[in-house]
Each structure stands twice: as C-alpha cells, then as structure tokens.
C-alpha cells in the first residue's frame with residue numbers, strides 16, 4: 144500500500160481576507176493512502192492548528208500506517224484529510240447541485256461595479272442563482288445595507304445568505320437585522336461571537352440564523368425556532384464521523400445542512416462536493432471558493448498533477464491486510 148504526503152502552494156487571483164489576516168496564496172498538504180487522496184489545509188484565521196502542526200501530525204500518521212498501525216489524527220484538518228483518503232466512497236452519487244455564488248469585497252466598490260460582478264456570477268446569460276452569499280459586519284453598516292438593497296433590486300428572485308463571522312455585538316446585529324429586507328434573506332450566519340448573543344439577536348429581530356463557527360469550535364448549542372441551518376466545514380470540524388453526527392442532529396431537528404468549504408484546493412473541493420452529495424443532496428453547497436485559486440492541483444479529469452506538488456513523504460506499507 145503506497146503512502147505519500149505532498150505540499151501545495153496555489154496563488155490566489157486576488158488577496159483574501161480571513162478573520163483579519165490577508166493571504167495571497169493557499170497552502171496545504173495532499174495525503175495519498177493506497178492511491179486515494181485527502182486534502183489537509185488548515186485555514187489561517189479559522190483553524191486552531193498551523194500548517195506545520197498539520198504536517199508533523201500527518202507524517203506521524205503515515206509512519207503509523209507504514210508500520211501496519213492505525214492512523215489516529217487529532218487535528219481537524221488532518222482528520223478530514225486522512226478521513227477522505229481512507230473513506231469508503233459510495234459507487235454512485237446523485238448529480239451535485241451547483242454551489243451558490245459567494246460575493247466578497249468592499250461594498251462601495253461592489254455597488255459601483257455591480258453589473259460586472261453579477262455578469263461574472265451569471266456567467267453570461269445563465270438564470271440568476273437561487274441563493275447568493277455576502278459577507279457582512281466588515282464595513283460600514285450603511286454601506287453593507289445599501290449593497291443588500293441593490294442586490295435585492297437586481298436579483299429579485301435570489302435569496303441572500305449573509306455571513307457576519309461573529310463580528311457584531313448583540314446591539315449592532317439587532318440594529319442591522321431590523322433594517323434588512325427580511326423576505327430577501329435566506330439566513331444570517333453567526334451574527335455574534337457567542338451562541339447566547341446570536342439567539343438574543345434572532346429573538347429580537349426575527350431573522351433566521353445558521354450556525355458555522357459554533358460548530359467548528361464545538362461550542363454548545365440547542366435548537367431554536369430561528370435556527371434554520373447548520374453550515375458544516377469538514378476541514379474545521381475534522382473527523383467525517385463528527386460531521387455525520389451533525390448531519391444526523393440536523394435531520395432530527397429539521398434543520399438544513401450546508402456543506403461548505405474552507406478554501407481548500409480543487410482536489411479538496413471535489414471531495415467536499417462528494418460529501419455534499421452524500422449528506423445534503425437537496426441543498427446547494429457553499430463551495431464557490433475555487434474562483435479564488437489561480438492554479439489547480441488536478442487536471443480537469445481529476446488526476447493529480449504531481450509536478451505542481453513538493454513531495455514530503457513517500458513509503459510503502461507492507462501490512463495491507465491489517466488496514467482493512
């Protein structure tokens with residue numbers, strides 16, 4: 144059983160702001176276990192582990208596999224990578240729904256070039272998307288509300304997903320939500336940094352909420368009539384079994400499940416799309432982050448382009464029977 148670990152560094156088309164940190168390239172690791180791949184890409188500003196931590200743990204996991212032992216990763220991104228590389232994938236998956244588009248940038252300039260930005264999203268002549276995601280709680284509230292108003296005018300049939308990444312106080316979030324065209328808003332992700340504040344905002348403003356950071360921090364939460372969806376980011380949550388447990392909890396509580404990316408490579412996005420087919424086939428996934436990547440690690444037919452990667456580890460496990 145061949146084992147390998149590679150490093151990738153993919154330039155971005157434009158700098159990306161992640162929780163106050165700008166990045167210009169996306170770095171990560173690809174792990175291969177018996178020809179099956181996983182993507183290990185801690186997200187700066189969001190992951191608890193660094194890429195160096197992930198590399199150290201990945202090497203230890205591969206060494207364990209080489210000795211015929213089990214790999215037992217503890218870091219979320221490494222759990223996700225090894226989980227995918229060792230997952231028994233279903234033979235057939237229903238056709239994936241197209242990801243909803245993600246619009247990110249400074250509201251005043253987005254308004255100024257809205258027609259061009261929407262042209263890019265609609266890729267010339269396609270019908271408007273059923274949903275579109277927009278970051279909020281980053282710029283002046285009045286500018287963000289003005290952008291939402293313009294988008295609502297331009298895309299009357301599109302529901303907006305807003306994501307505040309916990310950036311508001313209770314009072315700010317309530318003030319913002321009270322000025323929203325409520326019928327245009329699908330849900331708001333994480334208005335405040337604590338679950339208690341988020342629920343208080345939902346109660347005060349009547350807006351539908353989705354949980355994202357609450358899940359990746361593994362913070363306690365309970366079902367509430369205003370919680371509409373769970374945004375599941377496997378790179379940040381970790382083990383596929385932990386993600387599946389959240390999917391089960393969502394089903395039991397009648398919540399929507401949105402499988403979402405953490406700006407992984409094209410290979411990671413492909414794996415997430417397959418998980419989305421398995422776990423949430425009826426919901427457009429949050430996987431429109433590939434547009435930020437200026438390069439790919441796979442060909443369009445899905446083969447990994449080894450020349451773009453730096454090999455960090457290569458070995459053969461002679462104890463294949465013990466892995467099964």
Ligand SMILES: O=C(O)CCC(=O)C1=CC=C[C@@H](O)[C@@H]1C(=O)O
Pocket residue numbers: 161186189245276306308355403404405406428429430431432
């Ligand atoms: O969820 C999506 O539609 C795409 C991914 C996305 O918006 C995010 C990925 C990772 C960190 C953040 O920038 C953001 C999010 O918080 O949801």
Ligand SMILES: [Mg+2]
Pocket residue numbers: 306308332333355356374
């Ligand atoms: Mg989010």
